[in-house]
Amino acid sequence: MMNLHLYEGLYFFSYLIVMGIPALIIGIMEKPKIMRYYIALTTVFVIYLVCKGSWIAMGNIALFGVVQIALAKIFMKVVEKYGRVKWHLWAFVVLSIAPLCVYKITDFYLGHGFLGFIGISYMTFKSVQIIIEIYDNLIHEVKFFDVLNFYLFWPTLLSGPIDRSRRFMGDFSGDTGLSRREYLDLFGEGLFKILLGLFYKLVIAATIYQGVYWLGQDPSIKSALIYMYCYGFYLFFDFAGYSNMAIGVSYIFGIKTPENFNKPFISKDIKEFWDRWHITLSHWFRDFIFSRYSMAAIRGKWFSDRVVMSSIGFIINMGIMGVWHGLSISYILYGLYHGLLLALNDVYQKKFKFHKKHKKERWYQILSWFITFNLVMFGFLIFSEHLVELIGK
Amino acid sequence: MNREQVEEKVLDIIQEICDDDIIRQEKDINLLDEGLIDSLDYIDMLVQFEEAFDIIMSPSEFTREEMDTPQKIINQVAKRVG
Numbered sequence: 001m002m003n004l005h006l007y008e009g010l011y012f013f014s015y016l017i018v019m020g021i022p023a024l025i026i027g028i029m030e031k032p033k034i035m036r037y038y039i040a041l042t043t044v045f046v047i048y049l050v051c052k053g054s055w056i057a058m059g060n061i062a063l064f065g066v067v068q069i070a071l072a073k074i075f076m077k078v079v080e081k082y083g084r085v086k087w088h089l090w091a092f093v094v095l096s097i098a099p100l101c102v103y104k105i106t107d108f109y110l111g112h113g114f115l116g117f118i119g120i121s122y123m124t125f126k127s128v129q130i131i132i133e134i135y136d137n138l139i140h141e142v143k144f145f146d147v148l149n150f151y152l153f154w155p156t157l158l159s160g161p162i163d164r165s166r167r168f169m170g171d172f173s174g175d176t177g178l179s180r181r182e183y184l185d186l187f188g189e190g191l192f193k194i195l196l197g198l199f200y201k202l203v204i205a206a207t208i209y210q211g212v213y214w215l216g217q218d219p220s221i222k223s224a225l226i227y228m229y230c231y232g233f234y235l236f237f238d239f240a241g242y243s244n245m246a247i248g249v250s251y252i253f254g255i256k257t258p259e260n261f262n263k264p265f266i267s268k269d270i271k272e273f274w275d276r277w278h279i280t281l282s283h284w285f286r287d288f289i290f291s292r293y294s295m296a297a298i299r300g301k302w303f304s305d306r307v308v309m310s311s312i313g314f315i316i317n318m319g320i321m322g323v324w325h326g327l328s329i330s331y332i333l334y335g336l337y338h339g340l341l342l343a344l345n346d347v348y349q350k351k352f353k354f355h356k357k358h359k360k361e362r363w364y365q366i367l368s369w370f371i372t373f374n375l376v377m378f379g380f381l382i383f384s385e386h387l388v389e390l391i392g393k
Numbered sequence: 394m395n396r397e398q399v400e401e402k403v404l405d406i407i408q409e410i411c412d413d414d415i416i417r418q419e420k421d422i423n424l425l426d427e428g429l430i431d432s433l434d435y436i437d438m439l440v441q442f443e444e445a446f447d448i449i450m451s452p453s454e455f456t457r458e459e460m461d462t463p464q465k466i467i468n469q470v471a472k473r474v475g
Contacts, residue, residue: 129453132453133453136449136451137449138451138453164453286452287452287453288453291436291439291452291453294436295436295439295440298437299440299444306433309433310433350431
């Protein structure tokens with residue numbers, strides 16, 4: 001069996017065309033209820049291809065989905081019966097992230113991850129958010145077919161963007177189906193995004209990668225700087241390219257997967273950067289970790305100083321983000337580095353009059369942009385693991 | 394609690410947080426854009442609404458755009474109280 005990689009190679013794109021044509025016909029005929037089953041069918045097909053027909057690999061994915069749905073259903077009963085009990089929430093969150101933890105830990109210590117099937121990292125975001133939103137009384141029913149499709153929706157299975165269940169269900173349920181006109185607009189936009197993503201990935205990212213590969217390998221400062229800037233731009237075009245394709249393909253199936261990047265390199269501070277870079281990830285962390293930590297801290301009056309409170313929150317938030325990427329020292333450093341930057345940025349903007357006085361001035365904005373850009377690039381150097389390699393030499 | 398009482402209490406909380414009574418005159422003023430509240434004030438506000446009205450204000454429930462003016466906030470809170 002041929003090796004299928006999502007969003008790569010002629011093999012994948014041939015299948016995409018074959019799978020896209022029926023979706024187009026269903027969309028034009030305004031049959032959202034049929035689209036649901038068609039999406040499920042293509043998901044099964046793509047997972048079959050990606051797993052190269054291995055029943056064990058497919059079984060792992062299916063089992064993950066079924067177990068997570070069972071957890072959600074049980075938790076809903078628990079909340080109905082006992083109300084909102086904090087430790088119940090914690091227990092179910094732990095159960096929900098347990099498979100991912102097993103995978104990350106075995107992968108790090110044994111070199112091959114137990115439970116390491118595609119999409120586990122991203123699916124875990126979706127399962128945890130459902131648990132938390134059940135606790136918040138935002139989700140009142142867990143429909144097996146719909147939630148399973150939310151977890152496994154193949155265009156975003158591999159690396160996001162991370163959708164929200166209530167948003168996804170709105171598109172997927174077919175209750176508010178798109179008119180022919182709306183669908184065709186979405187389809188056209190989707191095609192454009194796929195082409196743009198291809199251009200980002202195959203032309204720009206691949207070209208820039210040559211700089212990383214040919215000019216950035218020596219252990220000199222100059223070479224390390226070339227590596228840093230090239231890697232940063234490479235990462236953006238590669239990941240934004242992938243994200244554009246994932247969003248574009250979602251559109252073809254009538255699902256409006258949220259945007260993931262918005263010109264991150266024009267950011268004038270680190271906070272703005274995280275509203276522009278890997279948006280669905282950082283907003284997930286904001287909504288499900290940082291905000292909840294802050295609410296608990298305010299309610300419990302944990303700190304007398306607000307700035308201390310949010311600084312600790314940023315470091316915890318981004319530290320967890322780092323660990324989520326993997327247990328290697330580079331990823332953890334990357335997370336803590338950004339947590340620290342966000343904390344420093346917050347202290348600076350709140351406590352220094354200099355910022356408030358000059359923030360609308362042109363020179364100040366250009367300087368802020370320049371500093372932010374370089375801090376971000378240095379972050380990517382940490383993320384690339386090249387920095388730790390260089391230090392080790 | 395009727396709608397007027399809810400509105401009054403919501404405005405009290407917002408006014409205390411941003412320390413400016415402009416929010417009573419201009420109920421469509423954008424709190425975040427105008428720098429009247431920052432993201433931590435926003436979260437503080439959610440906590441205070443939860444405690445004042447005994448409701449759940451989930452931070453993942455609404456986008457910031459759904460909660461950025463006094464009027465929108467009143468509507469969101471009233472929906473949960475009523």
